[in-house]
Amino acid sequence: MAKAAEGNKVRVSYTGRLEDGTIFDASEGCAGGENGSGPLEFTIGDGSVILGFNGAVVGMTPGEEKTVFIPVDQAYGDHREELVADLERKNIPKGMMPMPGEQLEIALEEGNIIPVTVLHVTPAKITLDANHPLAGKDLTFHIRLDALL
16 A cells, blocks of 8 residues: 655644644534634645645554654744733724734735734833744644545
């Protein structure tokens, strides 16, 4: 039977968990009735998934399942303090009332858009975090290779 290799397009089903067992993403419905994101299709080695997930799929055969631990350096990297910044309230659009935990998008001068998370809100400033929400976390994935495409 063919094994998944670099350059193959694959379809996988998965459940991602944090160290405490909390599910942060799944291709099928999560506990509590949340909808999953559906099976994931990607080309092995194209950089579209985290390094540890990519490497875990290499060598799998269709129908095979495995659980893999992915350390921070093979996931979203360390949480970087330089990506946390304070923004003066006067620099946000009038009427906008950001709340801690809210996800926003910031347009940079060169036209790039970056996602940020609101950490703190005071009358004078808003603290934003441009780290990936899973930065600094070890992850565990249960993966099933559904198909080589």
